[in-house]
Every structure is written in C-alpha cells, then in structure tokens.
Amino acid sequence: MPWRPSSDRLPLWDWVRARWAAEFPDWPVLTGGCPDGAWSKGTAVADALTRTSARTVIVADADVWTPGTSAAVDEVLAGRARWAMPHALVRRLTPDATLAVLDGAPLDGQPTVETHQGMPGGGLVVVARDVLDGVPMDPAFTGWGQEDSAWALALTTLAGPMWRGTADLTHLWHPPALRRSRSVGSPESLARFRRYVAASGRPDEMRRLVAEFCPTPLEGSPTVYSYRNANTGDEVEYEQPNARLEMLPNWTRIAEPAPEPEPVERPAKSASKDAWLEYARSLAEESDLEGLTKDQLIDRYGKEN
Template identity: 65%
Template structure:
C-alpha cells in the first residue's frame, strides 16, 4: 500500500517555517518512499480540518499519516504497519509528548538528535493529536471537523468520532517530540475558544452512540462511516484458536504462542461508487529548503540517541524493528563511521 504524510500547513514567515523545514527533511531522509503533502485552508481563521481535507485531495495513497508540522516520532513505521496489515483502522505511534525547549529546538534545527534533548514538559499524548495514522477509507468517512477554527479541541473531537465509528485505536509506545515555536492564541492552556469548547461538548455527548455521531459528522461529510467497530483478534499458534476483544489484550500480546491477526474486514459501509480513475495530484507546495538529517552521534551519546540516528538510516520497517533490539555497542558498530 502507498503511504502519504498529510501536513496541515500555513506559512508564517517565522520560527514555524524553520521547524517545518527540519521536520520535512527528516520525512524525506528517513522515509523516501512516502509522499509528503501539505494542505492549506482558505484565508481567514485557521482550520486544521480544512487543511487536512485539502491535503487528502492531493493524493491517492492508501495509508495516510496526519501529522502536525512540528512533531516527529520514530515509532511511526510501526503504526503504519498496523494499518497496512489491517490489524487496526487508526493508530498513534506514541504514548508521551516531549516538548523541547527553545534551545533544544535550535540544536535539532542545526542537526542534533532529538532524543536526550532538554524539554519544557513531558505529558501523555492527546488521542487524535500530533500524529495519527489511518486507512484512506477511515479518513474519508471520519474526517477532521473543519468547523473548529483557531487552536484547540479539534483533535479530541476527532478521536471521539474515530473511536465511535472506526473502532479502537492501536497505540505504540514511542515518544513524540514536539519542536518549540511561539504558541497559538488561545483562551487558556487547555481551551481554544468558547465556540470550539461548545462544539467539542457535542462530540462528548455523541461519544459511543453511532447514530448520533454519524449525524454530527454528516454535517460536514456526505458519506460518514456507518460504524462497524474493529476488534482485536488473536490466534493461538499451537491450537489454531482465535479470540476477539474490544481492546488490546496485553497478556496475550506477551505470550509467544499468541499473535495478533487482521480482523475480518467490515461490510462496506459507504455508498459512493467505486473510483475508476485515480485523482490527479495537485502540484506540491513550495516549502523552505530542507535541513540536513541527524548527524552521527559520538560514542559518549546515549543509546537513545544512537537508536534515533540508526532509524534515520534504516531502509525499511523490518530494519527499524531490528534496531530496537541492538545494544549501544552493536549500534555503533553497525551504523557508526567515525573511528
């Protein structure tokens, strides 16, 4: 399946410009086979939902990564694999968000690794925020609500809609690094505006209620998913038995004789005709020049720094998975070039 990174983006001529140039360089260097698409929204108040919808129209990729322009996670390939194999319909690679300091961000912009950099704060990642991986059908049937404008609440609302209509989220254990830039205008640390909060309350009321959530999504999406939540399915290699759960079963995932398999595909839930011809991608937006990929660490750097550097040189997801099991000495031996 083809993969595209959809980035909602509006140039500001300030620090965000340099941050996106750095992040884009990493996407290009580490995942050269993935398409990168920037999406814009009309002039006026910023709408992440409108920008993501614009990016979606520019690609025909099957697996979509909706990523903010200021974040990075080495666990993204694992989330992509969950979607590609059908084991999940939407996924996030990270548990924690590590917000770098301005000084640490400048070091990263100059080529330093993100791991080990000083942070302003570390907190659990908000479901639906930062970086989300999902199949094209899911994004087309449960898009981000464009009615949220400015900063705040659109990610949380999206997560409630996805959970209700597309089923449980797969979540990896990696970190999400957030590069510093001046914060957007907002009502408070947690609330963007009174209007966004009121709209989010509607999603909270519809959470878990398929018909009510479909009616809410139908306000801006002509073909919302009907709602056939996906289950987590496991097979016993010794007996052939298969079981299903609404959520991940941590015990079975630790046992060597049990493995996760793709759940049966849900019945087609959207009535639009099959596409007969691919869409013609729009010309890519002109973005600032890319910065260089991470520089090789020294032997004094931590294993985490070496893991990030090795991941930046990996050729595919299998190599990325192998990197996590290597010792620091093995990482230096395999990926280091400096005597």
C-alpha cells in the same frame, strides 16, 4: 500536513520536511492549507487529501517527529488496526534545544519544557483512507484546541480502537497559539467538543454529527480486536485491546479480513495502456505486466470471459 506559513514556524517546517525526505524518500509529503482568516486544521487536512489517492495516510503536524511511524503504518497496512498512533509520550523541547536541533544537534537527549502522555488524535496519526474519508477531521473547529480530541472520539466510535506504539514524539518549540487556556481553545470549540463526548460510543449519534460536514459517514461496525491461541487455535474478539492477551506469548492479535476490492470494468480496446494495466492487475499478480505492450495486455486479458 496541515500548514500555514509563518516566520516563527518556517524553520521548523524546513527541518521536519527534510527529515521526512531523508527517512522516507518514496513517501510523498503534501501540505494542505485553508483560506485566510480563522485557522481550521480539518479544512487543511481535507485540502491536502484532494491531491492524493493513497490508501494509507499519515496526518502529521509540521513541528513534530517520531521514530515510530513505520510501526504504526505496518499495523494499518496489515489490517490489525484502522487507525494508529506511533507515540506514547510527547517531549516538548525548550527553545534553546529546538535551536540546537535546527543547527544539526541530535534530536534525542535534548532538554524539554515538559514530557506528557500524547493526546489521542494529535501529533501524528496513521489512518486507512476509507476511514479518513468516512471520519474526517471536523473543519468547524477553528483556531487552536479540541479538534484532535474530537477526531479521536469519532474514530474510536466509528472505526474502532486505535493501535498505539511506545515511541516518543518530539515537538519542536514555537510561540504558543492564541487560546483560552492550556486545555481549551475557545468557548465555541469546547461546546462543539462536548457534542463529540455525548456521541462517543454511540455510532448512530456520531454518524449524525459527522454528517454535518461529511456526506459519507463511515458505515458498519467498529473494528474489534481479534486474538488467536497458537496452542488451541481458539479465536476471541474484544471491543478494546485485551491487556492480558497482549502479554501472553501463546496469544497473537490477528488482522481483520481484507475487504474485497472493487471490481474493475474491462476497458474498451481504445482505452489507454494504463487502463488496461489496472484491469490486468485486478485479474492477476504477475510481475511482468509493466513490460507488456497494450496489444499484449489486450490479447492476454481482453477476452470476454
């Protein structure tokens, strides 16, 4: 979570953090920040990523909640999408409703200032780590505005279309950030966003833009949407979701083949038990590996062949 403490947002963060801990106690929640001065969401996200090696990452604002997160995570884990958003609509609570929620009132059914279609790339995004490493959020966007939309264009162009759920995302109220208008953060951010619009759908140009702040822009072709006919076994591919096939019961969206894992080099006998465990897991799917001693692991998996 990109996060910079402030008196008006601390109560929201306390509530959101407690909700994550209650709903997903095994998921580590990391915050990332940026140096004093102009706020950069991209810098904050990159900062948090330095403290995790997770293969699937949720990038979430610190003032939102949606019950659809698990479904979006499942889509990315299954390989049916390389990035996903669980929500369709954003419900922005009123100040009084937000106070009521912080005092323990249920989130559902609270009055809103407005409800609108969620912007791609904003609020909460689930993304495969290799995609995030190759298509990070641009740190050059500072202040409020345009960084989420630019990121969505880059992800779509280089990683493929997002999977989108139908859940609502609730946004807790706080005083709005400084901005030029409700849609534009600053002239500088707008100008940079227009570069993303120009590169949208053009992978080579988008890679050159991403390369300005990322040493390893995502290579390869964007993900396609693949479908299989349960009656005939026929398979077809589309660059975008096919609304007709999504609705037909005899067509099912299928996952991409999982990438081949990187080979793990056989460690020296003097290496740690953890190194031998990692090596053993690369060769076998046995459930009792944790119970083996280092000597037993070496005896079972340490042969040259």
